[in-house]
Amino acid sequence: MIVLKFGGTSVQGPEMIDRALDIAVSRMDRAPVLVSSAMAKVTDALVKATQTAVSGDGAGAAKAAHDIIGRHITVAKDFLSGKNLEDAIGKIEDMRRALLALLKGLALLRECSARSSDAVLAFGELLSTTLIAARAKQRGYKAEFVDSRVFMRTDDGFSSAAPDMKAIAGLAKQKLKPKPGKLIVCQGFIGSTEEGVTTTLGRGGSDYSATIIGAALRAEAVEIWTDVSGILTTDPRLIPGAATIPRMSYAGAAELAYFGAKVMHPSSIQPAVEKGIPVWVKNTKAPEEPGTVLIPVAEGTGPRAIAFKKNITLINVVSSRMLNAYGFLSRMFAVFEKHKTPVDLIATSEVSVSMTVESSASLREIVRDLQEFAGVEVSKNQAILCLVGKNLWEERGFFVRVFSALEGIPLKMISLGASKINLSLALAEEHCDQAVKLLHREFFEQAATQPQDSPR
Ligand code: ASP
Ligand code: MG
Numbered sequence: 261m262i263v264l265k266f267g268g269t270s271v272q273g274p275e276m277i278d279r280a281l282d283i284a285v286s287r288m289d290r291a292p293v294l295v296s297s298a299m300a301k302v303t304d305a306l307v308k309a310t311q312t313a314v315s316g317d318g319a320g321a322a323k324a325a326h327d328i329i330g331r332h333i334t335v336a337k338d339f340l341s342g343k344n345l346e347d348a349i350g351k352i353e354d355m356r357r358a359l360l361a362l363l364k365g366l367a368l369l370r371e372c373s374a375r376s377s378d379a380v381l382a383f384g385e386l387l388s389t390t391l392i393a394a395r396a397k398q399r400g401y402k403a404e405f406v407d408s409r410v411f412m413r414t415d416d417g418f419s420s421a422a423p424d425m426k427a428i429a430g431l432a433k434q435k436l437k438p439k440p441g442k443l444i445v446c447q448g449f450i451g452s453t454e455e456g457v458t459t460t461l462g463r464g465g466s467d468y469s470a471t472i473i474g475a476a477l478r479a480e481a482v483e484i485w486t487d488v489s490g491i492l493t494t495d496p497r498l499i500p501g502a503a504t505i506p507r508m509s510y511a512g513a514a515e516l517a518y519f520g521a522k523v524m525h526p527s528s529i530q531p532a533v534e535k536g537i538p539v540w541v542k543n544t545k546a547p548e549e550p551g552t553v554l555i556p557v558a559e560g561t562g563p564r565a566i567a568f569k570k571n572i573t574l575i576n577v578v579s580s581r582m583l584n585a586y587g588f589l590s591r592m593f594a595v596f597e598k599h600k601t602p603v604d605l606i607a608t609s610e611v612s613v614s615m616t617v618e619s620s621a622s623l624r625e626i627v628r629d630l631q632e633f634a635g636v637e638v639s640k641n642q643a644i645l646c647l648v649g650k651n652l653w654e655e656r657g658f659f660v661r662v663f664s665a666l667e668g669i670p671l672k673m674i675s676l677g678a679s680k681i682n683l684s685l686a687l688a689e690e691h692c693d694q695a696v697k698l699l700h701r702e703f704f705e706q707a708a709t710q711p712q713d714s715p716r
Contacts, residue, residue: 261291261438263482265448265470268300270485270544271388274339274395281396283485283547284443288401290480291438293473295408295448296392297466298384299335302328303449306381309363310372318367325363329356332387340391340398348394352387359383374418378450378460382409385447385466393445403443411435411476412451412469414459421451421459423472425531432476446473467528471539475531482532482539484524489543490552491516491524493704494566498693503704505565506550509558510539512565515648515682518604519567529554562658563649563703566696570689572604572642573620574672575627578612579634589613595629605644605675605684614673616644616686642672643692646684647699653680665702669695 264287266280284294297303305328313321329352336348362380366372372380389405396403411431414421438444448466451459461468467484474482490504491513510533514526524541532539533556542551558564577592592613596603599622603615617623623638630636652658653676662683673686687695 261293261477261479262287263293263295263470263474263477263479264485265295265466265483266297266485266544267466267487268297268302269487271296271392272300274335276544277335277392277395278339278399279544279547280485281392281399281401281443283544285396285401288443289440291440291442293436293438293444293446293477293479294392295446295466295470295473296385296389297448299331299388302331302384302387303381303463306384307377310366310377310380313363313366314370314372316367316370318364321363321367322360325356325359328383328387329359332391335391336394340394344394344398348390351390355383355387355390375416375457378418378421379458381460382447382450382458385449389445389447396443396445401443402441403445406436406444406446408447408450408469409452409456409458412472414451414453414461416453416457416459418459420462420465421453423451423461423468425472425475427454428472429476432473436473436477438477464525464528467524468531471529471532471537474537474539475535478535479537482537484539484541485544485547486541487543487545488541489546489549490541491565493564494696494700495568498696499700501705502700504550505552507553507555507558508564509650509681510554510556511679512558512648512650512681513554515646515677516565516567519569519644519646524554558650561649561651561655563647563652565648566645566699566703567648568643568645568692568696569618570641570643570692572616572618572644572686572689573623574639574642574686575615575617575630576612576637576639577615577630577634578637580611581633591633592630595626598629599626601626605673605686607673607675614686616642616673639672639688641689642686643689644684644686645692645695645699646682647703648682651680652683661702662699665698666695669698 264284270280271277284292309321309324393403393405413424413427448469470482492502494502496502517526529539536556539554601617605616607614627636669691671685671687675684
């Protein structure tokens with residue numbers, strides 16, 4: 261069987277839902293399970309409706325609910341007719357009543373627990389999948405709507421509930437019986453506790469739902485259908501010629517995720533990683549494009565992508581006390597822990613440590629605390645540039661190519677990942693774009709003309 265997950269923009273209206281269905285039914289012989297997000301912006305609208313209710317504005321919250329429901333009714337009327345339309349409208353009207361009642365309760369109490377919020381947010385996915393399943397039937401396909409809460413068992417950590425993989429594996433086998441010729445339609449993002457209370461996996465959780473289902477049913481593949489054609493060699497806003505990376509390891513994708521390659525969040529593919537299930541990232545608007553497949557181990561060697569992040573602060577800590585001493589690093593990191601600031605890149609020598617941090621909210625306090633035991637230098641407006649690939653420094657001439665391409669650009673720090681999948685550099689923000697262009701040219705634009713293994 262195969263899992264196909266469609267994001268909000270991929271199901272945002274009748275035309276997109278039809279595209280999504282075209283894709284899903286083209287995999288009918290592979291026993292497809294379609295997992296959908298709420299239509300674009302619906303979850304945000306539900307969050308707002310909740311806030312409006314909590315502020316005591318019951319009428320405003322009700323209006324927001326009517327708007328959300330109205331959007332789905334419009335789509336239903338656009339592409340359904342006869343009994344399919346009647347059934348769908350019936351279900352949507354039931355949801356309208358339930359949603360209005362919930363919001364009214366929140367407005368009266370002027371309070372919303374995470375548990376209540378999950379109950380409200382779940383309507384987004386329930387509404388979108390009601391339309392998708394109805395439309396599939398309208399088009400003559402054998403389709404089955406399944407409420408994911410019957411198998412997506414979670415703990416009661418409302419708003420970011422943790423799935424109970426073992427229970428889900430059992431329940432999914434009972435409740436979802438994928439088979440060729442039938443399309444199963446279910447919701448991402450939502451789940452339920454053992455007692456049957458609605459939960460959510462956290463914002464953006466539908467990808468996670470898809471890989472959980474894939475792992476539970478041992479899918480041959482999970483396909484994430486979104487609005488980009490996979491993961492690119494670099495940011496196309498900077499380099500219009502950036503190309504899609506055809507195959508990449510899970511680990512490489514995780515490195516890129518930090519840099520805002522927002523395509524896949526590492527934690528959301530973890531269930532697929534554990535079972536070695538390939539995860540495809542594909543474009544609903546251009547399904548013929550191959551996209552990117554994430555696999556356990558990438559083939560070959562060499563760089564696959566260049567990522568970068570600006571607005572970074574570089575902190576240098578220097579202390580002669582570090583020499584031959586122990587405990588220094590732990591004391592230093594305790595400062596970052598105290599101020600809840602993640603440290604991203606690190607390079608150390610015997611007497612100095614260079615680090616980068618992203619958020620400088622508590623920078624002043626961090627510096628003050630560090631200065632109690634070491635000299636501290638801070639440079640703002642820095643950038644991190646990262647080459648991600650496979651066995652980078654096993655590739656002959658790799659470092660020579662990197663540093664000769666970057667000749668003339670002052671680098672502040674170099675950090676090699678122990679897994680040989682990334683080389684990260686810190687440099688002044690003003691040099692970042694140029695450095696990315698030079699490296700992209702060196703590794704991705706002339707690759708065909710440059711003999712990769714000739715000594716240089
Ligand atoms: N609809 C949810 C959200 O917007 C979940 C998802 O789209 O993945 O956060
Ligand atoms: Mg989303």
